[in-house]
Amino acid sequence: MIISVIFFTENFTLNAQDAVTLLQEMDNLMLAPKDKQGTVKIILTNKSGKEKVREAEMKQKGRDKRLYRYTQPESQAGIATLSLPDNIMWLYMPAFKKPKKISLLAKSQAFTGTDFSYEDMESKSYSERYTPTLLNTNEDTYELELIPKSEKSKYSKIILNIDKVNYYPLTMEYFNKGNQKIKEATYKYQKTGNYWNAGEVTMTNLKKEHSTKIVFTNIIFDQDLSDDEFTVENLVPAPE
Amino acid sequence: MDKLAQSIFKYRWVTIVTVILLTAFLGYQIKDLRINSDVISALPDDDPDAALFKEIGSKFGGNDMGMIILETDNIFKTEVLEHVQQLTDTLRMTDGISSVSSLTDIIDIKGDDYGIEIGKLVDEWDLPDTPEELEKLKQRVFSKDLYKGSIVSEDGTATLIIFTIQDEADIKSVANSIREKAESLNLPEKLYYIGSPMLVTYISELMYSDLLRLIPVAFILIAVVLYLSFNSKRGVILPLLTAAIAITWTLGTMVLFGYEMSMISNNIPIILLAVGSAYSIHVLNKINYYRETDGKRAIFLALTYIIIPVFLAALTTIIGFISFIFGAYLTIIKDFGIFTALGTFFTCLLSLFFVPAIISSLSLKKVKNVAKNKKKENSALSNYLLIPLTNLLHKHPKYILTTWSILILISIGGIFLIERSVDIQEYFKKDNPTRAAENIMINKFGGSKPIYVLFRGDMQSPEVLKLMIETEKYMEKSPDVVSTQSVADLIAEINNVMGEGYKIPDERDKIEQLWFLLDGNDIMPRFVTDELDEGIILSKFVSPDNKAKKVFANYMNAFIQNHSSEDCNIQITGMPFVDVTMDKSLLKSQMGSLSIAIFFVIILVGLIMRSLPKGIYATLPIIVAIVILFGVMGYAGISLNIATVLVASVALGIGIDYSIHVISYFNHSFKITGDLNKAIEDTIMISGRAIVINVFSVSGGFLVLLFSEMVPLQYFGLLIALSMVGSSLGALTLLPVILILVNRKKLIRS
Numbered sequence: 001m002i003i004s005v006i007f008f009t010e011n012f013t014l015n016a017q018d019a020v021t022l023l024q025e026m027d028n029l030m031l032a033p034k035d036k037q038g039t040v041k042i043i044l045t046n047k048s049g050k051e052k053v054r055e056a057e058m059k060q061k062g063r064d065k066r067l068y069r070y071t072q073p074e075s076q077a078g079i080a081t082l083s084l085p086d087n088i089m090w091l092y093m094p095a096f097k098k099p100k101k102i103s104l105l106a107k108s109q110a111f112t113g114t115d116f117s118y119e120d121m122e123s124k125s126y127s128e129r130y131t132p133t134l135l136n137t138n139e140d141t142y143e144l145e146l147i148p149k150s151e152k153s154k155y156s157k158i159i160l161n162i163d164k165v166n167y168y169p170l171t172m173e174y175f176n177k178g179n180q181k182i183k184e185a186t187y188k189y190q191k192t193g194n195y196w197n198a199g200e201v202t203m204t205n206l207k208k209e210h211s212t213k214i215v216f217t218n219i220i221f222d223q224d225l226s227d228d229e230f231t232v233e234n235l236v237p238a239p240e
Numbered sequence: 241m242d243k244l245a246q247s248i249f250k251y252r253w254v255t256i257v258t259v260i261l262l263t264a265f266l267g268y269q270i271k272d273l274r275i276n277s278d279v280i281s282a283l284p285d286d287d288p289d290a291a292l293f294k295e296i297g298s299k300f301g302g303n304d305m306g307m308i309i310l311e312t313d314n315i316f317k318t319e320v321l322e323h324v325q326q327l328t329d330t331l332r333m334t335d336g337i338s339s340v341s342s343l344t345d346i347i348d349i350k351g352d353d354y355g356i357e358i359g360k361l362v363d364e365w366d367l368p369d370t371p372e373e374l375e376k377l378k379q380r381v382f383s384k385d386l387y388k389g390s391i392v393s394e395d396g397t398a399t400l401i402i403f404t405i406q407d408e409a410d411i412k413s414v415a416n417s418i419r420e421k422a423e424s425l426n427l428p429e430k431l432y433y434i435g436s437p438m439l440v441t442y443i444s445e446l447m448y449s450d451l452l453r454l455i456p457v458a459f460i461l462i463a464v465v466l467y468l469s470f471n472s473k474r475g476v477i478l479p480l481l482t483a484a485i486a487i488t489w490t491l492g493t494m495v496l497f498g499y500e501m502s503m504i505s506n507n508i509p510i511i512l513l514a515v516g517s518a519y520s521i522h523v524l525n526k527i528n529y530y531r532e533t534d535g536k537r538a539i540f541l542a543l544t545y546i547i548i549p550v551f552l553a554a555l556t557t558i559i560g561f562i563s564f565i566f567g568a569y570l571t572i573i574k575d576f577g578i579f580t581a582l583g584t585f586f587t588c589l590l591s592l593f594f595v596p597a598i599i600s601s602l603s604l605k606k607v608k609n610v611a612k613n614k615k616k617e618n619s620a621l622s623n624y625l626l627i628p629l630t631n632l633l634h635k636h637p638k639y640i641l642t643t644w645s646i647l648i649l650i651s652i653g654g655i656f657l658i659e660r661s662v663d664i665q666e667y668f669k670k671d672n673p674t675r676a677a678e679n680i681m682i683n684k685f686g687g688s689k690p691i692y693v694l695f696r697g698d699m700q701s702p703e704v705l706k707l708m709i710e711t712e713k714y715m716e717k718s719p720d721v722v723s724t725q726s727v728a729d730l731i732a733e734i735n736n737v738m739g740e741g742y743k744i745p746d747e748r749d750k751i752e753q754l755w756f757l758l759d760g761n762d763i764m765p766r767f768v769t770d771e772l773d774e775g776i777i778l779s780k781f782v783s784p785d786n787k788a789k790k791v792f793a794n795y796m797n798a799f800i801q802n803h804s805s806e807d808c809n810i811q812i813t814g815m816p817f818v819d820v821t822m823d824k825s826l827l828k829s830q831m832g833s834l835s836i837a838i839f840f841v842i843i844l845v846g847l848i849m850r851s852l853p854k855g856i857y858a859t860l861p862i863i864v865a866i867v868i869l870f871g872v873m874g875y876a877g878i879s880l881n882i883a884t885v886l887v888a889s890v891a892l893g894i895g896i897d898y899s900i901h902v903i904s905y906f907n908h909s910f911k912i913t914g915d916l917n918k919a920i921e922d923t924i925m926i927s928g929r930a931i932v933i934n935v936f937s938v939s940g941g942f943l944v945l946l947f948s949e950m951v952p953l954q955y956f957g958l959l960i961a962l963s964m965v966g967s968s969l970g971a972l973t974l975l976p977v978i979l980i981l982v983n984r985k986k987l988i989r990s
Contacts, residue, residue, distance in 0.1 A: 044760070046770070047407065050770055052759075052770075070756075075700070075749070075752035075753075075755075076752060076753060076755070076756050079753055079756050091356075091757075093738075093750075093753040093754075093756070094749070094753070095745075095747060095749040095750040095752075095753045096738055096740070096750060096753065098739075100351075100355050100356050100738060100739075101354060101355030101356070102355060102356045102357075102358060103355060103356070103357045103358070103359075114760065151365070152365050176332065176333060177329065177333065178329075178332070178333025178334075180333060180335070207337070207338045207339070207406065208338050208339065209338075209406070209407075
């Protein structure tokens with residue numbers, strides 16, 4: 001009896017709390033920290049299983065200021081990228097001394113060799129970009145269908161599974177306009193301090209049989225990073 | 241021979257059961273027979289150019305790239321761009337395709353003092369729709385080598401949609417669905433399909449169609465010839481059954497040993513049908529001949545006489561096929577030689593063991609009537625052909641000799657006119673769309689034959705990249721190279737975007753950092769290996785002319801010798817280089833296989849006849865027929881190619897049989913009667929009849945190849961038929977004359 005009441009109430013809340021709310025919950029969780037800082041390891045695996053590893057120090061403030069400073073591989077150490085609002089990115093390559101502004105006009109383009117496109121990395125929240133529908137309520141997860149609001153999206157839909165309790169994403173399946181599944185992402189969330197954050201994200205391009213695994217370590221939150229950290233001037237390291 | 245003949249009779253049921261079981265077993269294997277129409281995989285590994293070509297094709301993924309060509313009067317129109325976009329989207333949504341690139345989906349990097357703009361050449365959501373925008377796009381396309389001549393033709397009337405097929409995808413089904421989906425869009429522009437996956441699929445379709453259409457036609461045709469000759473069901477069914485069983489065994493064995501059906505071995509069924517039915521015809525003919533007296537005894541008598549000639553006939557044919565193993569350039573030709581030889585062996589075995597076994601197990605009563613009927617039927621052949629021929633031989637042996645001599649002289653003149661061709665495009669008929677696609681590639685996109693220059697060295701070293709640029713500039717000075725592409729161009733391009741000018745930076749760290757922007761780009765694996773220790777310059781060769789290819793090979797080799805070093809080893813290969821070697825090897829292979837075949841045939845026939853001169857006489861008619869064959873090829877402009885190169889040796893192997901029959905019968909008859917004239921007459925009347933029937937059925941079988949979808953095979957069939965007629969005429973006119981002249985002298989001397 002008690003169990004059925006719980007089920008009932010849960011179903012009831014579900015009906016009231018529609019897919020839009022669920023997606024907002026996920027956005028809130030993802031965007032909760034004011035800022036974060038840590039080490040990012042990017043592992044690229046091609047179809048023959050060969051791996052390439054890059055490493056960078058990452059700083060992020062809010063949702064759309066992001067700084068990567070690469071430390072590995074040796075030959076690309078010192079390269080830094082600064083992502084700013086409105087799809088502007090600044091690139092600094094030590095051998096060329098001056099930072100260059102990069103305007104990204106093609107969002108379907110892969111982000112420097114990874115399986116994430118610029119569209120996947122956009123700073124806008126999921127709720128802003130997609131219209132959700134609840135497909136299924138599973139034992140531990142909600143299954144949502146996300147339809148892109150922009151007709152320019154490369155995707156026809158994304159099937160998203162989120163954790164029922166904490167609303168963090170578990171998997172995302174990306175479909176092209178021909179309704180073929182072309183990519184899938186899996187997330188491993190963990191709680192660090194007050195926040196849930198993805199310790200590991202793996203994106204697999206099913207057509208190219210190529211995958212990108214991003215591992216976040218040494219994550220620290222809410223350090224009150226100053227806006228000055230995210231300036232073009234700051235891209236160029238101070239002379240030692 | 242008597243004993244063998246008796247055993248054949250005694251164990252007839254064992255033979256029949258064994259044949260049935262073997263046929264069932266090997267026939268079951270054929271379900272796994274696969275067609276391999278990939279020309280590149282047929283290139284031999286022991287030719288460095290071919291081996292390197294194959295290695296680069298698989299390492300840098302050139303073999304899995306296909307293209308749709310869209311042709312119209314002007315590409316730079318909004319509706320044309322819309323159609324390109326439709327095709328691009330359709331391809332992208334096709335299963336088994338990993339990437340697509342086209343005018344409406346290609347990256348465009350622009351740079352100026354203010355920064356870099358990474359975008360698309362055409363915004364697919366906002367296609368250029370004003371004359372100004374279209375003109376701007378045109379200017380942009382024609383300003384960069386990355387687009388001009390590689391995505392859009394230099395005259396702006398054709399554009400390519402380039403796609404890559406996934407490794408494990410089934411190429412044929414992907415290629416077919418590409419064609420179906422593209423056609424279903426019903427676009428007003430003309431579409432063509434090209435590139436390795438499309439070509440391989442197309443050839444395999446032609447092969448299937450050949451197999452399905454030609455084999456039944458050949459069966460029916462030979463059946464008609466057989467019925468006209470024997471006027472009995474048995475005379476039709478037995479030879480065809482033997483051939484069918486031999487074909488089953490051969491194809492089954494191919495599967496058992498892991499071989500695939502190639503564009504050459506595709507003809508094995510037709511060839512075995514034509515060749516294989518001949519042996520049964522001889523056996524049947526002989527049995528019928530003796531059967532007028534007594535049923536079972538006829539089989540003994542026939543077998544005692546026929547075992548050696550049929551075995552010999554098969555052996556010489558086998559020699560003709562086996563001769564391809566030595567000196568053939570393409571592995572598919574060697575395989576063809578091995579399996580047709582094996583198939584010939586099977587048909588020989590079946591004719592000698594299985595045919596008599598079947599006949600002796602059946603009732604022999606009706607045969608007498610048939611034999612009588614047959615005599616009447618064939619009297620026309622005797623009256624109008626064989627008797628006049630005998631008279632001619634007796635009265636004017638020297639006229640015959642003179643006529644042949646004149647023919648030979650004329651033919652020798654033709655031999656010098658023979659052209660060689662190694663172009664795969666000649667496999668297709670003139671109206672074939674693949675040829676049209678090829679022409680567009682040659683005329684509008686700077687050629688279709690790939691050239692690869694391989695650099696082994698540090699791909700991030702300024703020296704290596706500069707050497708690549710230098711090599712490209714040198715290549716482009718050749719009149720047959722329009723454009724070149726390499727990772728060095730990309731580095732120079734991005735360096736330019738970074739504001740440092742279109743050049744390779746002098747500092748290594750700049751190159752390494754520029755690489756950061758290129759990493760993961762779809763185009764990179766086409767240019768460099770993952771380890772960055774090998775890179776290629778991709779180019780195309782315009783001229784289909786072999787001389788131009790040789791000139792270019794020398795031109796490039798001179799450069800490579802001067803510039804290749806320990807730090808950076810340079811090698812060049814490509815279809816033009818493979819073509820040059822294939823061209824050389826055509827002649828070598830022709831001379832090699834033909835001389836091997838002639839040598840062994842003379843030795844073999846000499847051994848059987850216990851006299852080398854007789855071996856030479858026997859071989860003369862077929863050598864003459866081959867000389868005439870080459871003469872006809874020269875005058876008719878039929879080129880020597882990978883299929884026609886097979887004709888001479890095959891013709892020798894089959895055609896020698898006629899001479900062997902003539903000489904054997906002549907010896908047999910001359911020994912008994914001691915009368916030269918009578919012996920010649922008997923030979924022509926008995927062997928001549930068998931030979932004429934055989935020429936009709938064998939040539940008929942080969943002429944079916946005229947309906948093949950592939951041009952060289954049409955010529956192959958025609959030329960073999962021609963050689964059969966030539967060698968039978970030789971065996972029935974030239975050879976008897978030689979026999980008359982030689983034996984007359986002997987008679988006079990004695």
